[in-house]
Amino acid sequence: MNILVTGGISSRIGKNIVGRLLEEGHTVIATYRNDISNDKLPQSERLHTFKLDISEEADVKDCFNHFFNEKALPIDTLINNAGTNVGGMLTQLKTKDWKEMIDTNLTGTFLMCKYFSKYAARRKKGQIINIGSSAANGNLPYQGGYNASKAGLISLSKTLAVELAPYNLRVNIVNPGFIPSQLNQFSEAKEIEETEKSLLGIKHNLSNLVDFISFICADSLSGVTGQEFNIDSRLNK
Amino acid sequence: MKERIKQGIAVVKKVEVKELDFGNDTDLIEEVGLTSIQIMNLIFYLESEFNIIFDDDDLDLENFQTINNIEKVVNKQHV
Numbered sequence: 134m135n136i137l138v139t140g141g142i143s144s145r146i147g148k149n150i151v152g153r154l155l156e157e158g159h160t161v162i163a164t165y166r167n168d169i170s171n172d173k174l175p176q177s178e179r180l181h182t183f184k185l186d187i188s189e190e191a192d193v194k195d196c197f198n199h200f201f202n203e204k205a206l207p208i209d210t211l212i213n214n215a216g217t218n219v220g221g222m223l224t225q226l227k228t229k230d231w232k233e234m235i236d237t238n239l240t241g242t243f244l245m246c247k248y249f250s251k252y253a254a255r256r257k258k259g260q261i262i263n264i265g266s267s268a269a270n271g272n273l274p275y276q277g278g279y280n281a282s283k284a285g286l287i288s289l290s291k292t293l294a295v296e297l298a299p300y301n302l303r304v305n306i307v308n309p310g311f312i313p314s315q316l317n318q319f320s321e322a323k324e325i326e327e328t329e330k331s332l333l334g335i336k337h338n339l340s341n342l343v344d345f346i347s348f349i350c351a352d353s354l355s356g357v358t359g360q361e362f363n364i365d366s367r368l369n370k
Numbered sequence: 371m372k373e374r375i376k377q378g379i380a381v382v383k384k385v386e387v388k389e390l391d392f393g394n395d396t397d398l399i400e401e402v403g404l405t406s407i408q409i410m411n412l413i414f415y416l417e418s419e420f421n422i423i424f425d426d427d428d429l430d431l432e433n434f435q436t437i438n439n440i441e442k443v444v445n446k447q448h449v
């Protein structure tokens with residue numbers, strides 16, 4: 134299958150997903166925002182890269198036109214993984230930081246879904262996997278903009294699932310639990326706190342997340358859409 | 371192209387194209403009875419059928435109100 138992963142080069146979660154999908158024989162398009170050096174990329178003929186800021190409509194249009202039309206490499210599955218988090222108490226959060234989170238996590242994902250669906254609908258085949266967050270269903274303080282953007286993503290994904298079902302396009306949302314990365318500044322304190330909440334005392338679930346993504350990328354799940362999956366072992370978010 | 375547009379109208383109305391008996395200037399909303407949701411689905415259908423993506427600025431109801439208007443707006447788009 135041909136699978137596009139946003140933030141697939143630099144994101145901690147994204148590059149693990151890309152690595153696994155390549156191992157499994159898929160063709161993968163990994164997007165990046167800042168220039169990359171080739172020696173840092175997984176070596177595979179099945180890896181394609183594309184420079185893209187998901188919040189820029191022109192970039193998004195170009196990306197799908199490039200792969201579906203120019204390269205004749207139709208994308209079967211879109212994994213919207215790129216995301217950003219700027220912490221801070223809501224009453225002090227700068228409007229520019231709020232906008233950055235909404236522009237990337239919500240508007241950017243919307244744009245990717247919008248343009249992907251136009252091409253995928255023509256083939257009557259395709260899947261969108263939006264990477265949400267367990268934060269969407271909780272109320273963790275000091276990251277209210279992030280929480281709100283990810284909560285919005287749930288509604289976006291489920292509504293899209295309804296609208297796109299007649300075109301045989303599926304949309305699901307996968308919520309990872311805490312995974313140390315740039316996004317949370319690899320916060321040790323937060324990792325300890327989150328591990329304590331894990332029913333199984335698991336430090337973080339990156340490998341299970343990657344297992345799960347590879348599982349739902351499989352064609353065999355053709356009857357699953359509009360669902361939200363928490364890859365987590367916590368009941369109290 | 372008009373026939374292909376009419377086919378799209380039949381698809382979103384869930385009827386056979388032969389059941390559609392109206393002219394190219396007939397108002398699709400007032401006279402044919404397309405709902406706003408059917409118009410949205412028609413737009414999606416047309417993008418797929420003609421391999422185009424409508425500009426946001428062209429997504430005015432008026433552009434989709436008659437077959438002739440639709441033909442004009444489809445011709446305006448590039449892939």
Ligand SMILES: NC(=O)c1ccc[n+]([C@@H]2O[C@H](COP(=O)([O-])OP(=O)(O)OC[C@H]3O[C@@H](n4cnc5c(N)ncnc54)[C@H](OP(=O)(O)O)[C@@H]3O)[C@@H](O)[C@H]2O)c1
Pocket residue numbers: 139140141142143144145146147165166167185186187188213214215216217237241264265266267268308309310311312313314315316317
């Ligand atoms: N880590 C966690 O605990 C956790 C938990 C739940 C959900 N998630 C979600 O998982 C996804 C990946 O997170 P991560 O932990 O791997 O974070 P990360 O390492 O900080 O990666 C974030 C990625 O998003 C890209 N990105 C940000 N804004 C972008 C934009 N406007 N256009 C294109 N790319 C953009 C970044 O590219 P640059 O390198 O160019 O900035 C980077 O590749 C995110 O959606 C995040 O919300 C993470």
